[in-house]
Amino acid sequence: MKLLLHTCCAPCSVYCIDKLREEGIEPTVYWFNPNIHPYTEYRARRDCLKEYTKSINVNAIFEENYGLDEFCEEAVKDLKARCVNYCYPVRLKRTFEYAKENGYDAVSTTLLYSIYQNHEFIKSYMEKLSKEYGIEFVYRDFREGFWEGHNKAKELGLYMQKYCGCIFSEEMRYYNRNPIQTSNNNGYEIPKEPRMQVKKIENKEDYIDLLLEADPSKDMIHKYLNDSDVYALKKEDELISIAVILHIDRKTLELKNIVTKENYRNKGYAKTLLKSLCGNYKQKYDRMLVGTTENNIPFYVKQGFDKYEKTIKNFFIDNYKEEIKDGELTCTDLIYYSKDLKKK
Ligand code: SF4
Numbered sequence: 001m002k003l004l005l006h007t008c009c010a011p012c013s014v015y016c017i018d019k020l021r022e023e024g025i026e027p028t029v030y031w032f033n034p035n036i037h038p039y040t041e042y043r044a045r046r047d048c049l050k051e052y053t054k055s056i057n058v059n060a061i062f063e064e065n066y067g068l069d070e071f072c073e074e075a076v077k078d079l080k081a082r083c084v085n086y087c088y089p090v091r092l093k094r095t096f097e098y099a100k101e102n103g104y105d106a107v108s109t110t111l112l113y114s115i116y117q118n119h120e121f122i123k124s125y126m127e128k129l130s131k132e133y134g135i136e137f138v139y140r141d142f143r144e145g146f147w148e149g150h151n152k153a154k155e156l157g158l159y160m161q162k163y164c165g166c167i168f169s170e171e172m173r174y175y176n177r178n179p180i181q182t183s184n185n186n187g188y189e190i191p192k193e194p195r196m197q198v199k200k201i202e203n204k205e206d207y208i209d210l211l212l213e214a215d216p217s218k219d220m221i222h223k224y225l226n227d228s229d230v231y232a233l234k235k236e237d238e239l240i241s242i243a244v245i246l247h248i249d250r251k252t253l254e255l256k257n258i259v260t261k262e263n264y265r266n267k268g269y270a271k272t273l274l275k276s277l278c279g280n281y282k283q284k285y286d287r288m289l290v291g292t293t294e295n296n297i298p299f300y301v302k303q304g305f306d307k308y309e310k311t312i313k314n315f316f317i318d319n320y321k322e323e324i325k326d327g328e329l330t331c332t333d334l335i336y337y338s339k340d341l342k343k344k
Helices: 010-022 039-055 068-075 079-101 119-133 142-156 167-175 204-211 218-225 269-281 294-302 315-319
Strands: 003-007 027-031 060-062 106-109 196-201 228-235 238-247 252-260 287-292 307-312 334-340
Touching: 003 010, 003 079, 010 027, 010 039, 010 142, 027 039, 039 060, 068 079, 079 106, 079 119, 106 119, 196 204, 196 269, 204 218, 204 228, 204 238, 204 252, 218 228, 218 238, 218 252, 228 269, 238 269, 252 269, 287 294, 294 334
Parallel strands: 003 027, 003 106, 027 060, 252 287
Antiparallel strands: 196 228, 228 238, 238 252, 287 334, 307 334
16 A cells, blocks of 8 residues: 655654554655744754654655745634634545645545544545545544653654644643633643553552562562552553562562563553652662663662672572563573662
């Protein structure tokens, strides 16, 4: 399938490109994004997309059109309806036109990713254009990956815009800060992620299955679980990661287990949980130990566990019935590092 992906900016493209590639579709990115105010903002979004598409090796076409005059002439006819009367149509029509002129057989858009755009209008408008131009419309509700894409874009350090694009949405960015003003969906800020909380868990046994993913022996887990504190990192009510902390003496703790649910892995949540726990415990305790396998040493050193303590030779062979694997590595020794909780 030769798919042209209308693209408004780099952050919105992250999840859409990943998703299409996962499905075996290699999109061509098509930048056509008039009436972004001011010009420096237009340029910042365009240049970031140029860099990003280059970095992930995706074919990208940039069609320049700042389009301020046309936008002003059209938008002023009905300011409140400017998105559906002018802004979406001008982008989407041009995308289908370009696709037709250049032999593409399918079209989609990153506008379907934003939780702030009029999704239903965009979908039905593209269905209409698809019939008109005889080109397939590849519909995906990219909104389901909004936070995944948002977090990845942040991690990549992509330029994150603070409003939709036109001068009116830029104005609403400031109005929205004022609780007296009614909010307007057409002007937005990058939303806040659902609130993350760290909570102490009492019903520890309910979490055994998840703990087993980091420490595959129930017997071993039971050796430390009852005497430890268990904490959960949650997003709203959804469990993300848990950590088990054992009190060794008046000044020392040991991190016995930390694990993140599979669908949340590699997104920095374990780091977030650990940082929060170290921050809280440093009021009363001086250091935290962690015993780990060779593979995980770099992760812990990055989190401040930078002092080597000791190695327990053949720990995994002597204490586990079955061979323990960590990726390619067969675990043998348990290596201890510590973090100075008071260190700034
Ligand atoms: S608010 Fe966004 S979609 Fe609506 S006209 Fe402005 S830039 Fe276009």
